[in-house]
Amino acid sequence: MTTRRAKSKINARDPLATKAKILDAATREFALRGYDGARVDAVVKRARCNINLVYHYFGNKEKLFIAVMERAYSRIRSHHKDMELRNASPEDAMRGLIASTFRMFIESPETIGLLVSENIHHARHIKNSPLIVSMYDALLDFMRETLDRGVASGVFRAGVDPTDLFISINAEGYFYLSNRHTLGVILHQDFMTEARLRQRETFITDVIMGFLRP
Structure with a gap:
């Protein structure tokens, strides 16, 4: 729990790097599985970030795909x-x-x-x-x-x-x-x-x- 909170604080202090990391992970996920097959939790796993950050920066799966x-x-x-x-x-x-x-x-x-x-x-x-x-x-x-x-x-x-x-x-x-x-x-x-x-x-x-x- 402590580790996850620490990661969240670090990510929150560097939003540009965090967003880029999420986009990198999402690009691989959407390219591999398509829009329908891609899962946000898989993006989170690839990016090694808190799922709340994904929704905070991008809103939802569709907006993440558009980004x-x-x-x-x-x-x-x-x-x-x-x-x-x-x-x-x-x-x-x-x-x-x-x-x-x-x-x-x-x-x-x-x-x-x-x-x-x-x-x-x-x-x-x-x-x-x-x-x-x-x-x-x-x-x-x-x-x-x-x-x-x-x-x-x-x-x-x-x-x-x-x-x-x-x-x-x-x-x-x-x-x-x-x-x-x-x-x-x-x-x-x-x-x-x-x-x-x-x-x-x-x-x-x-x-x-x-x-x-x-």
Whole structure:
């Protein structure tokens, strides 16, 4: 009892660290079991904190999941690096976006589980997050501007819709990684070696850039 009270006092004095620890544990729990299968007491066990702190900071399971998704989408957006790529040539900017998108899924594999779960729920939870709803507006603007610059300089074809392009860039990497286990069995390969990942990244980049050429 004394130990639990001591932990609670320590956590209460460092709310940012405690919230981050809870979010880390919740991310693993939701990614592994989905929204329906995840349990708050399992999050508490993973985070090694008092359950009252979870409800104090996040309110309930649904709000905790939304917080997890907001952090996940924020990390996804940071991987796109569109702000860094704005001054690059159209071709370099697009290559950078393609590579960073693929690498994001590799470096944050829990993102796949979270997205699968939320799609099962028809995006019911993220619809309640103004942060997530508006998060991709700047990226689509960047893609539109990059395409326009590429058309003006003669390196990209005209008429490419940035939304369709965004979907295709994500789909090329997402399917490969979300289905890596089943693909590995039926195609007799280990798709997660660094050499194989580099090969896939090059392939995706060549496919997308090839499509964009005039």
